[in-house]
Amino acid sequence: MKTRVLVVDDSALMRGLLSQLIGMAPDMEVVGAAPDAQTAREMIKALNPDVVTLDVQMPKMGGLEFLERLMRLRPMPVVMVSSFTESGSDTTLKALELGAIDFIGKPRADSGRSMENYGEDLVEKIRAAKGARLRTSMSSSTASPSLSTPTRPGLAASGKLIFVGASTGGTEAIKEFLLGIPADCPPILIVQHMPESFTASFARRLDSLCAPRVIEAQGNEKIEPGTVYVAPGHSHLLIRRGNSGFLTELAATAPVNRHRPSVDMLFDSAAALVGRKAVGVILTGMGKDGAQGLLRLRQAGARTFGQDETSCVVYGMPREAFLIGAVEEQCSLDDMARRVLGAICV
Structure with missing residues (x-):
């Protein structure tokens, strides 16, 4: 039909x-x-x-x-x-x-x-x-981050980095995830499939709602705790080593899996340079971008998490990652921040 x-x-x-x-x-x-x-x-x-x-x-x-x-x-x-x-x-x-x-x-x-x-x-x-799974407007968008995201000793000093990928349904999923993240979090790098004219507004919206600082990555920024870096819609977001830590890097190379920015590109960069100090998260989205990259992250010793089917708007990317063994742990969106923070503190 x-x-x-x-x-x-x-x-x-x-x-x-x-x-x-x-x-x-x-x-x-x-x-x-x-x-x-x-x-x-x-x-x-x-x-x-x-x-x-x-x-x-x-x-x-x-x-x-x-x-x-x-x-x-x-x-x-x-x-x-x-x-x-x-x-x-x-x-x-x-x-x-x-x-x-x-x-x-x-x-x-x-x-x-x-x-x-x-x-x-x-x-x-x-x-x-x-x-897709229909959902209604979530009241948590107006929640106070200070009430829902208490600090946790050792987070910022853990030396770990969090890498997140999402597509369809991801703007709200990323917001819900970040509302559970405290201001003293490890650095977080995010790829959300989105045109370049939308990513700056997306970062500003997240910054106004969430406890950590949220910016659209411009390239060559020092990657610091308490900061979330959103990939711009015109380039892949990668990391590279600097003199005193990691820096953001942008690459306007060809699309990967039909996407630029690509989740696979971010995860591959993390697998190569961060390894077991990385935590990979794949959220709701259509297609398979990020699945292979998350697998390489897990093979490099990183902890990896996938959003479960029940809480996804579109159970595409997390499903592909789960089927190939890239996801160490599946969990619902409302429990994702707690699980990720728990993996950092161990």
Whole structure:
């Protein structure tokens, strides 16, 4: 049975383009296209789509307000379609917090990507959304880090580093993980599959919510305790040895597993240079990026953790890692920070 998709966008040109690209997939059917939230609401009632693509910016009722109502009254898989702007990225991150499964930027003529590649990415995200685990907005986003993340003796002085990879559903999973991490944590390096125009906003959002300092990596920063380094969307994030410790390194080389930044690239760097002093964590995500890298981390003596199926939005990357023996311990997202901190303190 084909996946039934409703396209919601105020631009007639964009509705037509998205409908055409989705309709080219043999396993998908565009059952309707709505110009605004009011029409979309009626179409959802009448057509019962499997997945909705939703414009972030719309007249009358905006995409966020409509999404919030939809997830409260009739939860269903939603893929946000966002502009590549700072305000667009902030709004998109809020949409993911409200329960959207994933997002994709609007196609741009200057992006260097063919429309065929854009269509493949769009269809892949819709497929993942249909099979994803729905969740509602989590109240922990407003929790005080000082109440939930007590310091633990020896964390910062352990000499260990934490490496985290995620994709679909990862923005909220990473936030939940970091809300359980105290300010005096070991250095944490993160790869989240995300376009370059979104990673700076993502880092700022995490920094405002979490006890550790969170920054978008710029390259050549000294890797220090109490700091979280988020890979920029334009480059792989690696580490290298400096005169007095490790430094961040960015590489704008070819995508790995179709991704740049790639989780495998980060984990491979950690396996080669950090070994048993590393802790690897693979969270919710579509595909297999990070699985082989996590295996190499474990083979190098690192502790490795994978998010379990029940708490994943998409049990793809953690599943692939688990199947090849890369995951030493599976655990739920709400227990992940405690387990990782426990591995550091031993």
